[in-house]
Amino acid sequence: MSAFDLLLGLAAVGVAYAWVFGRHARCGWIITLVYAIQFGVLLSMGGLAYSGRTPVAASFGFQFLGQSLHWRLDAVGWFFALITLGVALLASGFMAGEWGRTWRARGGSLRGLHLALALNVFAMLVLLASGDLLSLFIGWELVSWASYLLMALDGVRARDAALRYLTYALAGAMAILAGIVLLWVEGGDLAFDAVARLLPGLPDGRLWLLVLLFASGFGIKMGLLPFHLWQPKAYALTPGPGAAFLGAISSRMGLFALLVVVIRLFGLDRLAGLSVPFGLFSARDLLAWVGVLTIVLPTFTALRQQDARRLLAWHGVGQTGYMLLGVAVGSDLASAGGLMHVFNHASYQALLFLVVAGILHRTGTTDLNRLGGLVARMPLSFFLMLVGIIGLAGLPPMNGFVSKWMIYRALIDAGSPLLFIGAVIGTLGTILSVYKLLHNCFLGQLRLEHQDIEELRWTQLVPMLLLAGVVFVTGWFPGLVLDWVGAAQAALGLPVLAHTLGGVARAHGGLDMIWLVGVLLGGFGVGALVFLLGGRARRVHPLDNYAGGHFLDSHTRYQYSDDFYAGLMHRIGPWYRGLFQRGEEALVAWVDLLSLAMQGLYRQARPALWLVAALVVSLSWVLGAA
Amino acid sequence: MNDRVQSPGERVTRTNPLAHVFDELSRFCRSRSLFILHYCTGCGAIELPPAMTSRFDMERLGIQPMVTPRQADILLVTGYVSVKTLKRILLTYEQMAAPKYVIGICSCTVNGGMYWQSYATAKVLKAYLPVDLYIAGCMPRPEAVITGMRALMDDIAAGRAESWKRYYTHYDHYLGNQQALFGENWQTPTDVLAEARHYGLLGERSEGEHTALLERHQQPLEPLTMRLRAPAGGEEKA
Numbered sequence: 001m002s003a004f005d006l007l008l009g010l011a012a013v014g015v016a017y018a019w020v021f022g023r024h025a026r027c028g029w030i031i032t033l034v035y036a037i038q039f040g041v042l043l044s045m046g047g048l049a050y051s052g053r054t055p056v057a058a059s060f061g062f063q064f065l066g067q068s069l070h071w072r073l074d075a076v077g078w079f080f081a082l083i084t085l086g087v088a089l090l091a092s093g094f095m096a097g098e099w100g101r102t103w104r105a106r107g108g109s110l111r112g113l114h115l116a117l118a119l120n121v122f123a124m125l126v127l128l129a130s131g132d133l134l135s136l137f138i139g140w141e142l143v144s145w146a147s148y149l150l151m152a153l154d155g156v157r158a159r160d161a162a163l164r165y166l167t168y169a170l171a172g173a174m175a176i177l178a179g180i181v182l183l184w185v186e187g188g189d190l191a192f193d194a195v196a197r198l199l200p201g202l203p204d205g206r207l208w209l210l211v212l213l214f215a216s217g218f219g220i221k222m223g224l225l226p227f228h229l230w231q232p233k234a235y236a237l238t239p240g241p242g243a244a245f246l247g248a249i250s251s252r253m254g255l256f257a258l259l260v261v262v263i264r265l266f267g268l269d270r271l272a273g274l275s276v277p278f279g280l281f282s283a284r285d286l287l288a289w290v291g292v293l294t295i296v297l298p299t300f301t302a303l304r305q306q307d308a309r310r311l312l313a314w315h316g317v318g319q320t321g322y323m324l325l326g327v328a329v330g331s332d333l334a335s336a337g338g339l340m341h342v343f344n345h346a347s348y349q350a351l352l353f354l355v356v357a358g359i360l361h362r363t364g365t366t367d368l369n370r371l372g373g374l375v376a377r378m379p380l381s382f383f384l385m386l387v388g389i390i391g392l393a394g395l396p397p398m399n400g401f402v403s404k405w406m407i408y409r410a411l412i413d414a415g416s417p418l419l420f421i422g423a424v425i426g427t428l429g430t431i432l433s434v435y436k437l438l439h440n441c442f443l444g445q446l447r448l449e450h451q452d453i454e455e456l457r458w459t460q461l462v463p464m465l466l467l468a469g470v471v472f473v474t475g476w477f478p479g480l481v482l483d484w485v486g487a488a489q490a491a492l493g494l495p496v497l498a499h500t501l502g503g504v505a506r507a508h509g510g511l512d513m514i515w516l517v518g519v520l521l522g523g524f525g526v527g528a529l530v531f532l533l534g535g536r537a538r539r540v541h542p543l544d545n546y547a548g549g550h551f552l553d554s555h556t557r558y559q560y561s562d563d564f565y566a567g568l569m570h571r572i573g574p575w576y577r578g579l580f581q582r583g584e585e586a587l588v589a590w591v592d593l594l595s596l597a598m599q600g601l602y603r604q605a606r607p608a609l610w611l612v613a614a615l616v617v618s619l620s621w622v623l624g625a626a
Numbered sequence: 627m628n629d630r631v632q633s634p635g636e637r638v639t640r641t642n643p644l645a646h647v648f649d650e651l652s653r654f655c656r657s658r659s660l661f662i663l664h665y666c667t668g669c670g671a672i673e674l675p676p677a678m679t680s681r682f683d684m685e686r687l688g689i690q691p692m693v694t695p696r697q698a699d700i701l702l703v704t705g706y707v708s709v710k711t712l713k714r715i716l717l718t719y720e721q722m723a724a725p726k727y728v729i730g731i732c733s734c735t736v737n738g739g740m741y742w743q744s745y746a747t748a749k750v751l752k753a754y755l756p757v758d759l760y761i762a763g764c765m766p767r768p769e770a771v772i773t774g775m776r777a778l779m780d781d782i783a784a785g786r787a788e789s790w791k792r793y794y795t796h797y798d799h800y801l802g803n804q805q806a807l808f809g810e811n812w813q814t815p816t817d818v819l820a821e822a823r824h825y826g827l828l829g830e831r832s833e834g835e836h837t838a839l840l841e842r843h844q845q846p847l848e849p850l851t852m853r854l855r856a857p858a859g860g861e862e863k864a
Contacts, residue, residue: 544815546695546721549665549714 003045004056004073004129007081010038011122018118022111028096031114035089035121042085045078058129067190069138070131075487077128079339080249080256082484083346084128086470087248088121090463091241094354097459099361103239109153113242116150120245127253133180133190136257140176143253144169144221150242150250151234158237165230172220172227179213182206196265207266207274211283214261221254223317224324225294226580231317232298236309240357243309247316247353248346255323255342262287264492268330287328292419294321295426303433303565304576308356308366311437312349315392318426319345325423326407329414332489333504336497337406339485344399344474348391351467352437355385358456358464359441368436369562373446373542378455382442387468389434391475394427397517399475402503405511432565440561445542448554476517478503649785656725657782660699660775661692665718668705670732670765677768689775695721700778703751705765706734706741709807712748716804719755719793720816724825726790727778730760731771739764753803756789794822798834805836813844 014034021027045056055077061070073081095103095113104110123146127139148169151162184190186206187198199207216227223231235246262271274283295318302314319341326338358381359374360366375382391398394405404427411420455461474481479501489496497504503511531537543552552558563569602610642648666674678684678691692698695718703715719728730751733739738749751757758781761774781787793800797818805812819837822828 541815544721546718549711549718551713551717 176217232313244353291325292422299429332495334410341403368440663698670704794827
């Protein structure tokens, strides 16, 4: 029995336990313990990440239609599994205590939540360890359905959003299945190495078709433009810890599959060689530009959101673009940045979703126009959100800065100024909208109805503090993560980045976060000394405030957060056209019309006659073809 | 914490031989960096845009507009002061940090000007708060405004612009005039006597019958503290 068998067995134990004992009061803690043991088992395989160890194979597998299906965990899968289990552990810890009790008291199904989370972890482990295209497809379907379960837990609106996701996911799965069938027709063998041998010999047209099928199939799960519409609503309506899990890692499964199939099997050089008119635009450019558009448009959509959970979910879509962009550029620095961004994004996105879940838990709302001033009542949560948004905005000293710096630097090195500008514009939008998030939740005027709320309990704070610790420590010592990233690069056949503990050492401008963060903290230290020794600070009541000389009382709204960035929106507001939304609606309308027509045809005429006609036509086609 | 604002007028034993040099330096610097609060009343405000912008350019003297009273040095009262406006002026004046200077622009601030018959106008500004300087005229041109500013700068550099201390040392007098105008329930969020104590300016004429009246009516605003747990009452409600 290999370590991977043990891991998968433990995940199955978690699912079974949640199924049977899900209503038990201590269930949450025991499942958290099971996740912790799984995490330990995964860490014991830690050697995977270093020095090209062989993958850990599963001892089971079977034959199907002459294909041998098998599972094994290599360095890429290990890297993604590490994030999956880490986030699942902390999310489960978050909901095991007071959050879960309140959720159940409000009528939510805690058993359903635990079960869906455990199923997700199990399905993701199956997917991450897939050893050929067929086992990849099995894992893919499991992950899709498990995500649906997690999304559909919280009321009618959530179920609608989850159904919308399912429609997209099924379309994506069909595209992937079509790609797999095409490969099977061409080569008759679906093992990864057989496909890798087959692909270079295929004609360009066939390769284009395969790239488009696989990339759009996997891209739907990632939420790449133009297939992103399902994601924000579905994630925003998932209950707090579930949203943290989904936002952190679930849609990264699409990136994983894209890496394993499109990047590893096709190869970036072959993609760059696939070009349309006169070699101006290649399949690789297509991926990079889809990445940039996925950065810019959803990020600026996030800027307009009035709900904290939606804002974060839109950023989840936008940040995926950085990962794809980095991997599509494909140099050692860029792909390391893209892969590291998966880890970084998971850490701060889970943190931010948990903080927002905490706000929802305490105040009952995530409407950004109905919050404010909570820093006086939830100071630790404020600090945690601050850490998270610095990471999300990609500013030092947090880890988001490191991966984004690598991607920017690689884009400059690769001579792609337009992609670079797109990435930077996306970061600008991120900074603006995360400031809005922090400001509208925690700063400004404390509302009357929130005068008596409390800080979260330690069962909720500890997982968030651990995540914040990860965000800061891996920002200070990015080499810790870059070790794993390097191993994943090697397993994907990408050039491996030479790195140091503090970042990247290069002749022309490297990055040493140890020094950078040290200098930054030193600067803060000087400021803190002046503040503390100066002794000039004086606390005043918020109502002892200047409002053009107006006398303020507690019923006066002296600070407004509604219509944030009104000036900016005056300029760029008309650019928001809702094009994708309207495109989706048009598609839905056409499908509706078509199905209505079919239904009418079938119902009004004699069905038996139509069946006979269809049978005759198809039989004559089959016989004629033979 | 002893961070009293020093001035030559005070009889404090000072051991540092360079103390007066530092005082001189800080007064010089202070006079070259003045922030005017963006708060204007009446018609004299119309003379400030030309005084601030490129033609007369007050900024070459180090004078700039500032949006909050906490960071501002100068309170301009630029025209007639109605009773309602005077309340706002006092609120804002008390929110400013010392040292602070008040300039009355236009004749209305001196004696009510053309509004001297009005029942709703406070005629003599300096009865309610100490005024450093009047710039008379109806209205004074930007040259006159700038000349007044220069005079204030000279006063500050020479240590003569000390009227803000008078508000603390003679608080009872000013408060009495305010109460006479606004009624005995008059109060502002600022605890002026505590500030007077902080600056070491609490004198025998700071307190009196008017401050005693104020204390009877006052409902103090407690600073908002950060806390992790709701008070017991809040938990019962939840």
